[in-house]
Amino acid sequence: MTTRVTKQKKQHKQGMLDNVMRQFDNAADIIGLNPNIRKILEVTNNELVVHFPVRMDNGEVEVFTGYRVQHNNALGPYKGGLRYHPTVDIDAARALAMWMTWKTSLAGLPYGGAKGGIQLDPTKYSNSELERITRRFTYALGDNIGPELDIPAPDVNTNAQTMAWILDTYMSTKSPAERSTNMHVVTGKPIGAGGSEGRDRATGYGVFLTIKFWTESKKVDLKDKKFIVQGFGNVGYWAAHFLEKEGAVLIAVQDAYGSITNESGISVEKLFEFSQANKGSILGFSDSHAIDNTDFFGLDCDIIIPAALGNQITAENAQHIKAYLIAEGANGPTDVEAEEILLKKGIDIIPDILCNSGGVIGSYYEWLQNRNGEIWQLEEVMEKLEKKLRESFSKVSEISEDRKVDMRTAAFIIAIERLEKTYVQRGIFP
Numbered sequence: 001m002t003t004r005v006t007k008q009k010k011q012h013k014q015g016m017l018d019n020v021m022r023q024f025d026n027a028a029d030i031i032g033l034n035p036n037i038r039k040i041l042e043v044t045n046n047e048l049v050v051h052f053p054v055r056m057d058n059g060e061v062e063v064f065t066g067y068r069v070q071h072n073n074a075l076g077p078y079k080g081g082l083r084y085h086p087t088v089d090i091d092a093a094r095a096l097a098m099w100m101t102w103k104t105s106l107a108g109l110p111y112g113g114a115k116g117g118i119q120l121d122p123t124k125y126s127n128s129e130l131e132r133i134t135r136r137f138t139y140a141l142g143d144n145i146g147p148e149l150d151i152p153a154p155d156v157n158t159n160a161q162t163m164a165w166i167l168d169t170y171m172s173t174k175s176p177a178e179r180s181t182n183m184h185v186v187t188g189k190p191i192g193a194g195g196s197e198g199r200d201r202a203t204g205y206g207v208f209l210t211i212k213f214w215t216e217s218k219k220v221d222l223k224d225k226k227f228i229v230q231g232f233g234n235v236g237y238w239a240a241h242f243l244e245k246e247g248a249v250l251i252a253v254q255d256a257y258g259s260i261t262n263e264s265g266i267s268v269e270k271l272f273e274f275s276q277a278n279k280g281s282i283l284g285f286s287d288s289h290a291i292d293n294t295d296f297f298g299l300d301c302d303i304i305i306p307a308a309l310g311n312q313i314t315a316e317n318a319q320h321i322k323a324y325l326i327a328e329g330a331n332g333p334t335d336v337e338a339e340e341i342l343l344k345k346g347i348d349i350i351p352d353i354l355c356n357s358g359g360v361i362g363s364y365y366e367w368l369q370n371r372n373g374e375i376w377q378l379e380e381v382m383e384k385l386e387k388k389l390r391e392s393f394s395k396v397s398e399i400s401e402d403r404k405v406d407m408r409t410a411a412f413i414i415a416i417e418r419l420e421k422t423y424v425q426r427g428i429f430p
Ligand SMILES: NC(=O)C1=CN([C@@H]2O[C@H](COP(=O)(O)OP(=O)(O)OC[C@H]3O[C@@H](n4cnc5c(N)ncnc54)[C@H](O)[C@@H]3O)[C@@H](O)[C@H]2O)C=CC1
Pocket: 154, 155, 156, 157, 158, 203, 230, 231, 232, 233, 234, 235, 236, 254, 255, 256, 257, 280, 307, 308, 309, 310, 329, 330, 331, 356, 357, 359, 360
């Protein structure tokens, strides 16, 4: 059961979609974006909604709804993650797909933007149910994904195992010759199944690097700086891991289950071990005490890393923020109203499309290796990632200074101008 809609009209609604559209409009106004190109970029190219049945462990059948939104592919194949979460719906997928287009453009990658997922709470399903759900979703997506068309990757509640199931299912629909040459249909795979060294940590490492570049540019030493992290999954954990190695101190964490703090410091590795043994939850970690979720963002710290869901920093809690830097590991964690308040307070925000772009850059390296039959060592991947992120960070800083705009606006300007150039050069809208 498939609904395919082409060129969905722009919809303004509260939430992530509203935020990404306002961020886009702001930058498009500043550069005076060609109105025809604006019309193209403010809508999504394709939207796929699939309803598919899966047999549960108890023998009953449940019908799930999955999404894949392909926003734009002017610069290359669609690229972006798959999310398994109750909040996944068509607007969330649209917003996240648009952010992917700006992110890949800013990073200078030969990709467009897409995003998708399934509306479900994965904690309610067994591992074998999740495998069957993923495989049926992959069949339902069919040839709407592909190594040169649309390449999914991990996002919230999906991981290397999920990508391996997708790869295996996709391959089973192909001829023997195609099976050996289509490994790059997904990225973020386990290393034994065509994954790349370093993709697991690439997003968190990128978050850490952008913080490091920012502190270097402000002549601030990261040692002993206090940071807090919302979301202790792939992105939150790895960002905290690298910051701790640099001498910064983790003093509070919030996840889907609650918030904990210890002003003298929380060991990142001990908390990680604890959460792994505690079904992914940080609650109950001995070397800390629980605090109310509403007090989290107002804690006395230097750096905040939102690394969970969208719309977490709002006009309500932005007033209480004491940190001087927000590094957006998550996509869309700060809404437009909150950003205005934070900027007025002199708080800098490293925007998501720059801050968490290490993930898709790492995915690009995996895709390239699969495509070219190469295998790179971890050191090589990390070096390339650092070089690419440093270039992106420098460009954003330069535009931010030259045009006297905040870092998000600068990042959007770079991303949109690259897309504008490609349309103009192709002669579609001179
Ligand atoms: N995995 C990746 O490579 C990339 C992820 N991102 C973004 O980073 C964010 C986190 O993604 P992952 O770490 O991959 O997901 P994950 O599934 O590994 O971890 C998510 C974390 O967020 C927590 N969380 C969920 N709901 C929450 C809530 N309401 N309040 C507080 N915490 C909550 C979970 O408990 C978990 O600790 C997402 O916004 C994702 O789009 C961005 C770029 C790449």
